Amino acid sequence: MSCLIHVAAAVIEDGCGAIFLARRPQDKHQGGLWEFPGGKVEPGESAEQALYRELHEEVGIEVLACEPLIQIPHHYPDKSVLLDVYRVTEFSGEAHGKEGQKTAWVSEADLGDYEFPAANKPILNAIRLPQRIFITPQAETLEACIENTLSACKRAPISWVMLRQKQLTLDEALSWRLALMQALDEGVEVTLNHPKSGAASSHLSRHLSSKELQATESNPDSSLLGASCHNLEEIETAVRIGCDYITLSPILPTNSHPGSPTLGFDAARQLIAQAPLPVYLLGGMSEEELPHALAIGAQGIAAISAWSE
Ligand SMILES: Nc1nc2c([nH]c(=O)n2[C@@H]2O[C@H](COP(=O)(O)OP(=O)(O)OP(=O)(O)O)[C@@H](O)[C@H]2O)c(=O)[nH]1
Ligand SMILES: [Mg+2]
Numbered sequence: 001m002s003c004l005i006h007v008a009a010a011v012i013e014d015g016c017g018a019i020f021l022a023r024r025p026q027d028k029h030q031g032g033l034w035e036f037p038g039g040k041v042e043p044g045e046s047a048e049q050a051l052y053r054e055l056h057e058e059v060g061i062e063v064l065a066c067e068p069l070i071q072i073p074h075h076y077p078d079k080s081v082l083l084d085v086y087r088v089t090e091f092s093g094e095a096h097g098k099e100g101q102k103t104a105w106v107s108e109a110d111l112g113d114y115e116f117p118a119a120n121k122p123i124l125n126a127i128r129l130p131q132r133i134f135i136t137p138q139a140e141t142l143e144a145c146i147e148n149t150l151s152a153c154k155r156a157p158i159s160w161v162m163l164r165q166k167q168l169t170l171d172e173a174l175s176w177r178l179a180l181m182q183a184l185d186e187g188v189e190v191t192l193n194h195p196k197s198g199a200a201s202s203h204l205s206r207h208l209s210s211k212e213l214q215a216t217e218s219n220p221d222s223s224l225l226g227a228s229c230h231n232l233e234e235i236e237t238a239v240r241i242g243c244d245y246i247t248l249s250p251i252l253p254t255n256s257h258p259g260s261p262t263l264g265f266d267a268a269r270q271l272i273a274q275a276p277l278p279v280y281l282l283g284g285m286s287e288e289e290l291p292h293a294l295a296i297g298a299q300g301i302a303a304i305s306a307w308s309e
Contacts, residue, residue, distance in 0.1 A: 004082040008051040009038030023102040030117040047084040065090035070126040072276040074119035131300030152307035164193040245278040252284025269296040
């Protein structure tokens with residue numbers, strides 16, 4: 001296999017919800033498609049140095065603050081790239097197409113209207129997905145489930161809830177999901193984790209167990225799809241069927257599975273480096289572990305008890 005071409009690319013934010021895009025010249029690789037500005041890392045340069053240089057050369061800005069967003073290894077038929085993507089949160093100068101390329105400031109919600117190279121799908125997911133997933137602990141009643149969720153949302157800025165109540169039938173789970181959505185603030189996403197979720201409406205955001213993942217051929221629709229993964233083979237399956245994100249577990253020991261083998265942060269870091277999609281660490285995660293998770297390239301953390309009393 002050819003070696004990976006290391007590329008630094010920037011999600012440049014204006015601080016008001018818009019992102020700067022440039023159009024790749026027709027005669028270049030993936031020409032005519034929209035891109036996050038950037039370019040190849042040169043010998044002797046760090047990815048961050050390349051980012052600063054490329055943004056100066058291509059769009060005329062000086063980066064003042066940036067943070068890593070996601071790394072994506074991607075194999076095109078004609079070349080393999082490792083996209084090292086940063087969020088640029090502060091810069092000086094006015095972003096423009098310094099090399100004559102077409103450019104646009106696009107609101108996050110409108111990014112879906114633009115055509116990007118195939119490698120960019122995970123960047124779009126990394127931009128839109130939050131850092132925390134609250135997984136509902138098993139509850140006796142709907143009221144208890146709502147109470148648990150509201151209480152977690154008070155402890156941290158949670159905008160994504162995974163409804164996981166395996167004791168329920170699919171119909172019950174669907175009605176709990178609706179009730180939960182009504183009880184939560186507008187804009188909080190509720191994803192269904194249920195063994196029969198495949199039979200539900202195709203517009204539902206769903207999360208597959210690793211067993212369901214093995215039995216799924218492809219992502220049949222455009223709604224958000226995730227899966228629980230524990231090793232590289234499962235990650236590769238999740239990528240093949242078109243998952244938008246995964247959870248990776250177990251990272252640390254938990255009360256529910258004391259003494260079970262765990263991945264630890266080092267193995268997690270290595271798996272994340274090979275995963276071209278946002279990864280949430282799961283198992284023993286708490287708010288204190290979030291910076292550590294971000295530092296090894298994860299999108300964030302998923303947890304049942306991190307935000308409980
Ligand atoms: N900059 C950038 N490159 C991307 C994106 N997505 C993606 O697949 N790529 C690929 O990553 C590689 C980046 O190369 P580039 O053409 O920007 O490199 P460069 O600025 O150094 O240009 P040059 O080769 O003309 O010197 C290309 O193969 C491009 O197709 C993206 O969003 N931004
Ligand atoms: Mg470039």
